[in-house]
Amino acid sequence: MPFLHWFKKKSESAKTETKSLLIEELAKKQADSPETVGANLRQETAPGTLPNEEQAADFQPIPQNPASDSTLPVNEPGTPSATPHISVPIGAFYAKLPAHLLAPIKPDLTQSVQIAEEDVVLDQETQEATLSLSILSLSCPDLFVRAVEGSDDVPVTFSLNHPKEAEPLPADSAFLAKPASPLSHAAAASDAMIEAGGTPGGADEIRLRLQPILTDFPPQLEPPSIRSLIGTESEIALPLALIQSQLVHGRVVVPGEIFCRALPSELKPYFEGIDPAAEIPIPLQEIFSRLPPEAIQRREDQEMDRLEETIPTPFSAHAEEDAQRFSRVPPDATPSAIDAPQPKDEPPKAVIEGDTKRLQAIFMTDEPLDLVKTIQRVAELPGLRSCILSTIDGLKLAGNLGDPGQERATAALLCELFQGTQSKLAAVGVGTLETITLYCGLQQLSTFVQGKLCLTVLHDNRPFKPGVREKIQAVMSELAALSASENPL
Amino acid sequence: MPIINYASKEIQFKIVYYGPALGGKTTNLAYIHSRISPAHRGDLVSLATAADRTLFFDFLPLNALTLQGFKTKFQLYTVPGQVIYNSTRQLVLRSVDGVVFVADSQWDKMEENVASFRNLEQNLQKQNLLLEQVPLVLQFNKRDLLNVAPTNYLEYLLNNRKRRVQSFECVASTGVNVFSTLDAVTQLLLHKFKKENTQLFPGPGKQPVR
Numbered sequence: 160m161p162f163l164h165w166f167k168k169k170s171e172s173a174k175t176e177t178k179s180l181l182i183e184e185l186a187k188k189q190a191d192s193p194e195t196v197g198a199n200l201r202q203e204t205a206p207g208t209l210p211n212e213e214q215a216a217d218f219q220p221i222p223q224n225p226a227s228d229s230t231l232p233v234n235e236p237g238t239p240s241a242t243p244h245i246s247v248p249i250g251a252f253y254a255k256l257p258a259h260l261l262a263p264i265k266p267d268l269t270q271s272v273q274i275a276e277e278d279v280v281l282d283q284e285t286q287e288a289t290l291s292l293s294i295l296s297l298s299c300p301d302l303f304v305r306a307v308e309g310s311d312d313v314p315v316t317f318s319l320n321h322p323k324e325a326e327p328l329p330a331d332s333a334f335l336a337k338p339a340s341p342l343s344h345a346a347a348a349s350d351a352m353i354e355a356g357g358t359p360g361g362a363d364e365i366r367l368r369l370q371p372i373l374t375d376f377p378p379q380l381e382p383p384s385i386r387s388l389i390g391t392e393s394e395i396a397l398p399l400a401l402i403q404s405q406l407v408h409g410r411v412v413v414p415g416e417i418f419c420r421a422l423p424s425e426l427k428p429y430f431e432g433i434d435p436a437a438e439i440p441i442p443l444q445e446i447f448s449r450l451p452p453e454a455i456q457r458r459e460d461q462e463m464d465r466l467e468e469t470i471p472t473p474f475s476a477h478a479e480e481d482a483q484r485f486s487r488v489p490p491d492a493t494p495s496a497i498d499a500p501q502p503k504d505e506p507p508k509a510v511i512e513g514d515t516k517r518l519q520a521i522f523m524t525d526e527p528l529d530l531v532k533t534i535q536r537v538a539e540l541p542g543l544r545s546c547i548l549s550t551i552d553g554l555k556l557a558g559n560l561g562d563p564g565q566e567r568a569t570a571a572l573l574c575e576l577f578q579g580t581q582s583k584l585a586a587v588g589v590g591t592l593e594t595i596t597l598y599c600g601l602q603q604l605s606t607f608v609q610g611k612l613c614l615t616v617l618h619d620n621r622p623f624k625p626g627v628r629e630k631i632q633a634v635m636s637e638l639a640a641l642s643a644s645e646n647p648l
Numbered sequence: 649m650p651i652i653n654y655a656s657k658e659i660q661f662k663i664v665y666y667g668p669a670l671g672g673k674t675t676n677l678a679y680i681h682s683r684i685s686p687a688h689r690g691d692l693v694s695l696a697t698a699a700d701r702t703l704f705f706d707f708l709p710l711n712a713l714t715l716q717g718f719k720t721k722f723q724l725y726t727v728p729g730q731v732i733y734n735s736t737r738q739l740v741l742r743s744v745d746g747v748v749f750v751a752d753s754q755w756d757k758m759e760e761n762v763a764s765f766r767n768l769e770q771n772l773q774k775q776n777l778l779l780e781q782v783p784l785v786l787q788f789n790k791r792d793l794l795n796v797a798p799t800n801y802l803e804y805l806l807n808n809r810k811r812r813v814q815s816f817e818c819v820a821s822t823g824v825n826v827f828s829t830l831d832a833v834t835q836l837l838l839h840k841f842k843k844e845n846t847q848l849f850p851g852p853g854k855q856p857v858r
Contacts (some may be wrong), residue, residue, distance in 0.1 A: 310763060409758030409805055438775055443797065444755045453803045461812040472834040477683055478827035485824050626675040626821035633822060
């Protein structure tokens with residue numbers, strides 16, 4: 160029985176803290192007492208517990224005694240449970256459910272489901288009910304393709320007055336405290352599409368390149384045949400509403416069924432074995448490269464935090480100092496430095512003549528830096544023991560790794576390994592290689608290559624401390640840019 | 649609530665750096681620690697695993713300005729970002745006066761950012777606090793990387809509530825906007841403190857902070 164199966168799954172999952180609060184609460188309550196999550200939620204959101212009701216506009220304090228409202232449908236006589244239930248037609252909330260969780264067969268929307276009154280937070284003023292999707296899925300498991308948990312477990316709000324006309328909220332109302340509202344768009348789009356037997360066309364769809372989607376394809380779903388599609392230039396048209404409604408969650412997935420249906424016909428055979436209910440992640444970066452700008456809109460009723468006066472804090476001086484220092488170092492310096500042309504057949508010179516202010520900014524020092532001092536400072540970074548800078552041809556420029564006989568061979572080997580790996584990865588298209596770390600016995604060595612420069616660092620028995628790797632990369636970018644400039648190292 | 653010690657004439661504020669795992673919270677504190685004069689700060693206490701994931705929390709005490717004759721102290725904390733350490737996060741959040749939410753700007757961290765922000769909201773609710781009541785500043789970290797989401801999307805994800813908070817693009821590893829963020833949250837909490845403690849700040853004409 161699906162209900163029991165899901166219940167068991169939820170109880171198990173609640174043993175770790177990796178599940179959402181609602182799931183934790185549900186499992187605890189179900190194990191310890193007949194009370195339900197709703198009671199708990201009410202305790203946390205009850206008006207009496209809100210320290211400042213004026214500031215609670217976003218939370219809409221909700222009356223706690225729905226049974227006292229005679230207009231609400233309370234449980235029908237003969238219901239076996241001792242807990243009061245309310246009867247809600249499926250049509251009241253069906254359009255609010257996330258499309259990717261819905262079972263393919265559309266239910267009878269006039270049919271009612273029983274929901275424990277304690278699990279529902281009712282707003283008497285607007286006649287709206289709110290409950291978590293996981294609880295709703297327990298009340299009517301047949302509507303869902305699988306158990307609702309994790310990031311899918313969002314609150315669902317629906318009207319009790321107009322159960323069959325659950326109107327979607329405007330797109331710009333999508334925001335964290337009410338994440339369920341945009342999902343109505345997805346459900347509506349999905350419904351329309353399923354009924355029409357295809358993807359909606361025209362402006363309602365977004366065309367995305369298939370290649371980035373395949374790169375992020377979940378390994379457990381990946382049929383071996385699709386490996387031959389790497390490098391494909393095909394595109395796929397997906398319902399814009401389905402994509403747009405999920406942007407607020409920071410992750411976009413489409414059901415396998417919709418994904419397969421949207422594929423060009425010549426590619427469909429490759430994906431035949433995919434579970435229709437499987438979630439296919441769609442890379443955000445790809446979506447945003449094609450998304451219309453108006454798709455992401457700020458709330459119009461936002462109020463900015465404005466302070467009446469500026470209070471000098473102990474950190475104001477540092478903030479100003481940093482602002483001045485960093486205004487001389489444009490944040491986009493790194494990419495341009497990476498792209499800087501490298502002189503051919505000429506190793507970088509070992510004298511700094513040029514502007515080293517950026518290097519000084521990286522190390523937060525006013526002391527002028529030459530190459531030796533720069534490499535010394537790298538070696539002094541937390542968690543590092545020593546380092547050596549060489550050219551990719553093996554010419555040592557500064558620093559050391561310890562044994563002079565071994566250091567050159569080690570640096571050359573790592574540099575060669577880095578370049579070989581980098582070229583192979585470029586062919587696969589998995590992004591730019593930044594660092595290689597090797598664990599050799601008790602020693603750990605990392606290599607950075609930029610332009611014609613290769614930096615190898617010896618760790619102090621630990622991986623990089625936070626920020627150290629990024630700092631070294633910034634130094635390497637700067638050194639590479641300086642070595643390619645008119646005033647090289 | 650800040651701790652006010654009338655006997656020793658001290659006010660203590662607690663600022664918590666919150667956010668997803670490996671987002672740069674500890675790096676923020678490390679940078680602040682490196683820039684503040686040793687005379688005005690304590691040691692940075694950091695309990696990390698071998699992989700440099702914060703195990704419990706980081707702690708940095710700062711002694712600072714004088715407020716109406718009271719010496720103020722700021723205690724900066726980070727929380728472990730990993731999902732499993734929620735109890736620790738709840739513990740660290742107790743009696744918080746200001747929050748810096750450190751979001752990771754990388755595309756593949758968007759879902760973690762949202763989850764962490766929701767977790768912050770839920771953990772504050774457990775203390776009967778609304779997010780709207782807590783001085784909050786957003787920091788979009790790692791802006792120097794290439795695979796970062798545009799700030800308008802980060803704003804849409806994390807700053808689309810009725811109350812819009814200040815946000816900063818930051819590179820914590822090099823210090824860009826680290827102090828601006830701290831300065832902003834400090835301003836917010838000092839304003840709130842001033843508003844809630846009128847007996848300490850009797851009139852608008854007086855200079856409250858020296």
